[in-house]
Amino acid sequence: MNDRGMTRLLLRMPAVSALLAGGLTTLAFAPFDFWIMGVLGPMLLFLIWQKTAGPSFRSGFFYGFGLLGSGVSWLYVSIAQFGDLGWLFPLVITLGFILFISLYYGLLGWLARQFDGLSAGLKLVLIYPALWVSMEWFRGWFLTGFPWLQPGYSQLDSPLAGYAPLLGVLGVSWMVLLTAGLLSDLLTGKTGRPWRATLLLLIWLSGWWMTELEWSRPAGEPLSVALVQGNIPQAQKWLPEQLSPSLVLYANLTKKNLDRDLIIWPETAVSAFQFQVEEAFIVPLERLIRESGSNLVFGVVQMDAQRDNYYNALVSLGNEERDHYYKGHLVPFTEYLPFKSLLWPLVDLFTIPMSDFAARQAPKPLMRVGDHTVGMSICYEDAFGSEMILALPEAAYLINVSNDAWFGDSLAPHQHLQIARMRALESSRYLLRSTNTGVSAIIAPNGKLAAVSPLLEEDVLQGEIVPLSGQTPYARSGNLVILLLLLMSLTPALVQLVRQRRG
Structure with a gap:
């Protein structure tokens, strides 16, 4: 499909496309373990944001619903089989839980929307990945936390696993989403493709190199x-x-x-x-x-x-x-x-x-x-x-x-x-x-x-x-390093956003 055909399809059904992107992302996790889908699912969401009216609470929510509706459907099994409550009530509880957790992804879409006036490259490479991982960090502790299906878990058998001893699962998640953003920018950007491809190659080669390191004795x-x-x-x-x-x-x-x-x-x-x-x-x-x-x-x-x-x-x-x-x-x-x-x-x-x-x-x-x-x-x-x-x-x-x-x-x-x-x-x-x-x-x-x-x-x-x-470095510092990196990624965008709105 050419660029115009893709644009027409995404414009026509952005919510359905986001739902599909979330569902496809589930295939990256066990027991399916198609780790490449952990990159392609978020990439599709980023493309939807680029090719339609931009990020929104609605598209983020539908992505989350697609991911969680397929990925944590097991909640119904535990309630229905062992709660002795029939089928309707467990279905309502499961649906309510999925809808609630999907709100985090809706929040992600809403936050991403606030940066709509900035350049596409800045959003895809710095803002969207950093906001996403910040949301995953928040989801991992708010109301005791539900850190299930964080993107980094899908990469245990990919070269990106090398970042885990350094930055933890959130760091691996960041590399997944940076990859998704860079690929989206390569597909839609008109200039700067060599540096994007170089950065992409550097991320994956560095990850592969770190998988060979010994962190303990x-x-x-x-x-x-x-x-x-x-x-x-x-x-x-x-x-x-x-x-x-x-x-x-x-x-x-x-x-x-x-x-x-x-x-x-x-x-x-x-x-x-x-x-x-x-x-x-x-x-x-x-x-x-x-x-x-x-x-x-x-x-x-x-x-x-x-x-x-x-x-x-x-x-x-x-x-x-x-x-x-x-x-x-x-x-x-x-x-x-x-x-x-x-x-x-x-x-x-x-x-x-x-x-x-x-x-x-x-x-x-x-x-x-x-x-x-x-x-x-x-x-x-x-x-x-x-x-x-x-x-x-x-x-x-x-x-x-x-x-x-x-x-x-x-x-x-x-x-x-x-x-x-x-x-x-x-x-x-x-x-x-x-x-x-x-x-x-x-x-x-x-x-x-x-x-x-x-x-x-x-x-x-x-x-x-x-x-x-x-x-390991991660065991020494915990999430501090990845949180500082996320802050550093978002700071230039925040400064530029403030300047634009004042102007």
């Missing part, structure tokens, strides 16, 4: 590990009659792997309060682990001494003294209820077990496991890279446990694994991911998958890791 002998995936169906997991079969299953699978240095069970693998099974199960298990010379990390629910609060916890067995980690970043409406006095009836409506956890923040998310200090996270906590790097440089490796059984055979388990891969790459540490139903994985420091379990199958994933030391 060995800090001990290799460890043999076993990640136990019990595959307990979510509908049965918290039934009282399921507790004993679950404990027997995990105990038997553990006994077969006592030759391993480390065994890990998933989030709340012990589906009870710890005090309920302490004497009959935990104490004999701890004795067995110590006698074998192995170490065990398992998920359980712990209650405080006053029995006023309970916590989503991890326990480490094997040393003379146990160590514990408590989840600090809880998921709203599933692990705790915002505005509890007003919304408490929703707990009964959703029939979600253990939905009133208390958060227990520690200065650093660390736990002692055997001879090493380890960086810990439970489930959704691994979506927050700026929180996980707090474990560095002390952590010799990372552990994430999760229960993605809520999401069945949907996109969510694969997307969650993709997020965990980014955390390993940002920190240059092995990450051991133990889940109830999959996908469990041993992730190498370069973000590659060293071993992976099947989804929705009982499995024990075995492998070997190396404890590491050292600290």
